[in-house]
Amino acid sequence: MLFKTHPSKFYSLPHTQKSSIPPIQAFTTLLKSCSSSPYQLKQIHALLLTTGLSIKNRLITHLLTNLTLLGHMSYARQLFDEMHKPRTFLWNTLIKGYVKNELPIEAASVYRQMHLIGVRPDSFTYPFVVKACAQLPELWAGGAVHVHVVKYGLEFVSMVRTELMIMYVKFGEMGLAEFLFGSMVERDVVAWNALIAVCVQNGFASKALGLFHQMSLAGIKPDAVTIVSALSACGQLGCLEIGEETYGVARKEGIDCNIIVENARLDMYIKCGNTDMARTLFNKMPQRNVISWSTMILGYAINGETEKALALFSRMKNEGVQPNYVTYLGVLSACSHAGLVNEGWAYFNHMAQSGHKNIQPRKEHYACMVDLLGRSGHLEEAYNFIKRMPIEPDAGVWGALLGACAIHHDVKLGQHVADLLFEVAPDIASYHVIMSNIYAAVGRWDFVDKVRLKMRKKGVKKVAGYSSVxxxxxxxxxxxxxxxxxxxxxxxxxxxxxxxxxxxxxxxxxxxxxxxxxxxxxxxxxxxxxxxxxxxxxxxxxxxxxxxxxxxxxxxxxxxxxxxxxxxxxxxxxxxxxxxxxxxxxxxxxxxxxxxxx
DNA sequence: GTAGGGTTAG
Incomplete structure (x- = not known):
């Protein structure tokens, strides 16, 4: 801010000996509040070097931190590499930067380098290294890091343990996570919340509700974060009664008037199929953000109340709320579930031509359009639409067309689509099942058997269907x-x-x-x-x-x-x-x- | 001087 409005003031700062603000302090303040472009940061860096302040690690740290927060990781790396014997906390800063920018491989390689050079990691290093491991596609690196954690005697550091738990749940290792949680020295509200949240996010909703219950038995008061995860679990499971009880807890604790809690409750009603309760809540919410609107629109869409979804969307725009790409997913799926091809095209084209960067159609929107066109019987058009896509179609896009082929018994196109689809995603059971259903529907049992055989060979298992009440x-x-x-x-x-x-x-x-x-x-x-x-x-x-x-x-x-x-x-x-x-x-x-x- | 948890969509 300061830099933008008064560049001259800024440039003169380090040289002004008479200034009442000491240069180091001035830099610190500036860099702390700095959210400038990489160019500006580069200038600051150059200035640091010319004024001979570069040895001041404190300033470099701020600069490094700012670079990582802004996502300029290559420049941050360059700065780091120029340093002479960086101390542990600087290594930590760099690792943290990579993790925050979702570059787990880079984060892990910095950690490895740290090891090779002989810099001893500390309790601040591991929360981030473990988080990086949780972002990797396989668990083995995480397991190795866990061994290091034990070796350095940091396994009982609360935050390290919390991150390890999160990592194990992400890889489906619920037992290990529960073991770590059970043997935790101090289980504060954040540790509980972390475990509950990661369970919900990874499809262990009933486990999450069990933990929520245990938490109250253990005498730990839930906070808004706990309630949000619990409500989200209820939505996933579709349990309205437990959802209402959870909301009751929030009211008792006085944490119900929070927009995130309200959004979570809104979503819970929607996922339980109760649009009436959702609408009542939506209408009396003192504040609504784009998530509230998108949730409600999508809620109408998936509950088949198409007109209400589209009407709410125009009301949203009239009230001056900027829709985001999720809002458009709601709108497009409303059209898709009702077979409104023309309307769907209109919304889609509006997105593409809007010029707004954050509502440019993404793969999900393309998949939605393919679904809409295909379901309505325009298979050829859907296929050509995919062919003209400016971005690479993924399994979701091809899968939508395959589903449409199944509905309309188009074996020929179905086969073609399946070939393309299995190149991108060979192991997803549901797509193989759809293909076998396409053959079954037209009585090609020989091909059905072939698909089944292929699945068996690949070890692809179909998911067992279940219903719950x-x-x-x-x-x-x-x-x-x-x-x-x-x-x-x-x-x-x-x-x-x-x-x-x-x-x-x-x-x-x-x-x-x-x-x-x-x-x-x-x-x-x-x-x-x-x-x-x-x-x-x-x-x-x-x-x-x-x-x-x-x-x-x-x-x-x-x-x-x-x-x-x-x-x-x-x-x-x-x-x-x-x-x-x-x-x-x-x-x-x-x-x-x-x-x-x- | 640095650290862990939350809502829509996928």
Missing amino acids: EFNSEFHFFYGGDRSHPQSAYIYEKLEVLLKQIKSIGYIPKTSSVFHDVETEEKEVTISTHSEKLAIAFGLINVRPEYPIRVMKNLRTCDDCHNFSKFVSKITMREIIMRDKIRFHHFRNGVCSCKDFW
């Missing part, structure tokens, strides 16, 4: 053909009665069900005991009639289950809300909110 603040999980639930006998009995009833009003099981990008449950399990059917039967037995039955599914639902749910909602007069992998289906009186377009 929350009841009395507890989860009930069902797999296809599952008989492990204590109420199993009643559930199957109920299911039988339901099938008889709906058959009498026209339900015909679609045994040759068309698969969308669904991964079917085990082959031997008949269609009548798909996990969502069991979950619905369970819900009908247990959930009070005034409440809807909320079923959460990890994969997409199949045609037959979709049809089944419509009929059941009709004869039982119950609302069934089903969340599949990418959207909601609200079944009321025989009709689904998705209008059978998904």
Whole structure:
């Protein structure tokens, strides 16, 4: 700031002997507040050298720190390399810089170099080195670093241990993380929060809720950060009751009036399929940021309330809130879920032509457009659209087209797309399953077997489908053909009665069900005991009639289950809300909110 | 003189 407005003042500073501010202090202040361009920083550096102050490590450190914060890592590295015997904290600063700029390999190599030269790392070094290891694709470096940590006797340093825990959860090593946590000397609120947050972020939501519970038993008061992670876990699991209880805790602790907490709560309502509660909260929030708006828009989109999503988007712009690229993902997926091709094009073109750097279409937006075009039957157009992409299409983009080929039974294009897709992402089970479903739908069982064989050879395993229902603040999980639930006998009995009833009003099981990008449950399990059917039967037995039955599914639902749910909602007069992998289906009186377009 | 945790999307 100072530099921009009064450059002359700045340049004269170090030379002004008479100045009341000593030069070193002046530099320090300046560099601390400095957020200048690399050019300006270079000038400052040059000035430091000419005034003979370069030996002052303190100033160099500020400069180095500023460079790393601004992302000018190559210049920071150059500065570092010019130093004579940099001390440990300077090494730490450089490593920290690489980690903050998500350059874990560079960070790790600086750490290695440190070792080779014989500079002893300290307790400030490891939090960052471990964080770098957590950003690497494989765990082995992290394991080696853990050994060093033990060797230097730093394993009980709270922050080092916290970072190690985070690293292990990221690599799915929950057991190791829990061991480290359990044997921690002081488990403060931040350590709890770190573990809970990383569990949520890596798909261990029920583990996160378990920890949240344990935390209160241990007498540690949650803060806003804890609540945000807990609410996020509830959203992931789709548990509205526990979500409300969590919010109750926040209110009791007086940490509910925080925009991040409110956004997390908003998201929780959305992910539980309750747009009414979300809207009520949204409307009474004293402040809303772009995340609040985007969450609400996306919420309408995935719940099939397309008009509301688009209306909210224009209200957002009228109120002068700048949409970001996530907001546009919400808008485009609203169009996609409703088959609004023209509107989708209009929004997409607006993004591309806006001139705003932060809303230039990204791969996700392209995938959304491909999905929209493909789902609506414009397969050729979708393919050409990908071919014209200015950025390299990724698996998500090709996957969207493959999914569309499955819906429209286009074997030829499907095969072609699969070839391209498996070049980019050979090991993703769901894409192989879609391809096998494409063949299955047209009766090419020879090819189906080939795909299965290929999967077996590659060791690609499909994910088992399951559905869950929350009841009395507890989860009930069902797999296809599952008989492990204590109420199993009643559930199957109920299911039988339901099938008889709906058959009498026209339900015909679609045994040759068309698969969308669904991964079917085990082959031997008949269609009548798909996990969502069991979950619905369970819900009908247990959930009070005034409440809807909320079923959460990890994969997409199949045609037959979709049809089944419509009929059941009709004869039982119950609302069934089903969340599949990418959207909601609200079944009321025989009709689904998705209008059978998904 | 430096250190650990949070919301949308993927």
